[in-house]
Amino acid sequence: MGWSRWPFADEAAFWDWAMDLDAELDSQDEDLLLHEPAGLPLLVAAADRLDCPKAEYCCSIVEDYAVTLIASGRDDTLTALRAAGTQAARGTQVRTLRLAAFIERLFAYREHPHGPVNRAMAERMAADLLSRPSQQATVDQLIVQITPNGKHWHGTQPWAYARHLYVNRRTGAWRLAYLNALSTEDLGTL
Numbered sequence: 001m002g003w004s005r006w007p008f009a010d011e012a013a014f015w016d017w018a019m020d021l022d023a024e025l026d027s028q029d030e031d032l033l034l035h036e037p038a039g040l041p042l043l044v045a046a047a048d049r050l051d052c053p054k055a056e057y058c059c060s061i062v063e064d065y066a067v068t069l070i071a072s073g074r075d076d077t078l079t080a081l082r083a084a085g086t087q088a089a090r091g092t093q094v095r096t097l098r099l100a101a102f103i104e105r106l107f108a109y110r111e112h113p114h115g116p117v118n119r120a121m122a123e124r125m126a127a128d129l130l131s132r133p134s135q136q137a138t139v140d141q142l143i144v145q146i147t148p149n150g151k152h153w154h155g156t157q158p159w160a161y162a163r164h165l166y167v168n169r170r171t172g173a174w175r176l177a178y179l180n181a182l183s184t185e186d187l188g189t190l
Helices: 011-018 037-047 055-072 075-089 094-111 119-130 133-141
Strands: 143-146 152-157 163-168 174-177
Touching: 011 037, 037 055, 037 075, 037 094, 055 075, 055 094, 055 119, 055 133, 075 094, 094 119, 094 133, 119 143, 119 152, 119 163, 119 174
Parallel strands: none
Antiparallel strands: 143 152, 152 163, 163 174
């Protein structure tokens, strides 16, 4: 495998970590170290194992990373994500089947804008792009409203750090922002 920054020397080292609930990587940003396209197949495989103590954790890492990959739009990483979605769809656990459906929705947002976008679709997009299927309890805390200029749906998550979703109400084009806020002028680029 061509791992550039994957924290495991080989597949056996990954499984040693995944199967040991107490094993940790030498970083406080362990989840970010696992954001590597070449590692997606192993993370999905771990998520689909009933006997893996880190199955839910591996699934949540893929969910989080999937949004980053979809937003970046790089062909090489999107190919790896699509393969991970296909692998998850062949899974046997509810969490991996949920993961496959989530990845499919992300690709639909990217490839087939859903304009015009009504409130229900804007709320679904915000739930997927700002939260994760494994965090559905927090979806009720998402705020989705129309921007002052009336052109966009603005979704925010009021916890952790400020992440914003802007969805063009007419075309369905969307953009994630990791800022405190975007000005109305910035929205004109969507």
